[in-house]
């Protein structure tokens with residue numbers, strides 16, 4: 001069997017693939033966090049819980065209404081997005097003039113409530129969710145076996161990430177968003193309904209998290225705590241990439257996924273801490289993150 | 297000259313930043329097609345007056361009538377939609393937007409805005425700088441031209457300009473002055489805040505002097521020469 005640096009090639013590529021899959025989820029989630037922080041000035045600690053909700057809503061739709069994967073990919077993010085809009089309108093929007101800390105505490109509390117509610121009804125053991133028929137199986141690429149569903153996860157999240165990036169960087173709506181990140185008040189004085197824009201931004205970013213959750217449902221088991229560990233890593237990624245940079249959070253998300261995969265191959269003991277080591281180093285050398293601009 | 301219609305009427309305007317009461321009953325009016333200046337020392341309340349018109353202060357009371365409609369309870373975006381455009385003292389050019397994105401940012405709120413080619417005619421430098429440069433790599437003068445230029449295409453009839461000449465070289469100040477005059481010919485109404493009294497004196501039809509959050513005096517263009525002494529005293533020139 002072929003070996004690379006003393007490691008069997010299929011093992012190395014297998015871990016790289018897992019890294020890319022995780023990286024895809026990291027990218028989708030940190031992208032949303034970056035957008036929310038940029039436009040709303042809120043550190044959304046509920047992001048992991050909303051990702052979990054996406055997966056759970058898909059599971060519930062299947063078990064109670066018989067609605068399958070493909071419709072759920074759209075419907076679950078919509079439902080969770082509307083839930084996010086209600087949160088923003090009734091709670092978050094009251095905190096915008098206060099310090100970041102308040103938004104963080106509120107969303108942290110919300111995460112506990114959401115997760116606690118699901119644990120109460122469904123326990124922590126987790127429910128299986130089968131991928132759609134057409135995405136089962138896989139291909140032998142010669143150097144490794146590629147499960148079709150995993151390839152789909154990577155492609156789908158890349159498309160959504162790039163689409164979001166284009167939306168923000170290349171459209172008129174995106175120009176409003178970027179301008180509002182810099183000076184919300186002036187954008188409003190130009191006649192743009194900034195509060196509405198903030199509400200929709202939160203709804204959209206939350207829907208992205210739920211979309212990641214639906215994608216994740218067939219990969220991991222659907223459990224109320226599936227977002228807990230993930231969100232901690234994603235926060236580290238946001239720190240590494242630099243808050244507020246969209247492209248930065250996408251690239252960092254994918255990059256960290258790959259680094260974790262490599263670490264798991266060559267030095268498994270460090271695979272769950274490597275991201276925090278990188279975070280510490282980046283904080284020392286580049287406090288604004290790899291892609292971040294200093295904030296005044 | 298026929299008596300023109302009053303387009304903006306501000307009366308007993310009070311404004312607060314948090315607990316601090318900054319405007320104490322400002323009264324003035326602007327007629328259609330006029331250039332009117334608000335003069336006053338540092339901290340007199342000129343910027344706050346413009347911000348209050350736009351709805352950008354914490355709390356305000358009194359009356360702001362524009363085009364025969366009351367604005368005092370409107371949020372900034374609704375004020376803008378009525379046809380008032382604001383060019384802030386710090387210019388507010390967005391660094392993460394290109395020059396072109398900055399220029400096209402303010403949405404059109406009414407018909408009758410200036411087409412882009414006419415904006416370039418007014419500020420030829422803008423056209424040269426358009427290719428790709430991001431907002432803050434422009435010089436101070438270019439930023440000011442962009443800040444004024446971008447509010448001309450929205451169809452707003454009343455322009456609020458806060459110290460458009462601040463920190464600019466004399467030749468640029470002249471160019472801005474010529475543009476303001478041209479804007480008046482094109483039918484815009486301009487409410488101008490200025491520290492540079494000589495600039496304002498050449499442009500404005502009428503002047504109001506603000507002190508401690510009140511209008512303390514007013515001058516017609518022709519009064520200026522004869523009353524120069526008192527004015528210098530008021531402005532502390």
Ligand SMILES: Nc1ncnc2c1ncn2[C@@H]1O[C@H](COP(=O)(O)OP(=O)(O)OP(=O)(O)O)[C@@H](O)[C@H]1O
Pocket residue numbers: 313316318336337338339340341342343344345385491
């Ligand atoms: N954001 C704010 N919070 C509290 N007080 C403020 C704020 N902005 C201005 N002030 C106060 O309000 C008063 C009026 O300020 P304003 O900016 O309107 O003055 P101005 O006439 O525009 O002065 P300048 O010529 O220096 O621009 C000043 O005493 C100022 O200290």
Ligand SMILES: [Mg+2]
Pocket residue numbers: 342343344385458
């Ligand atoms: Mg001022």
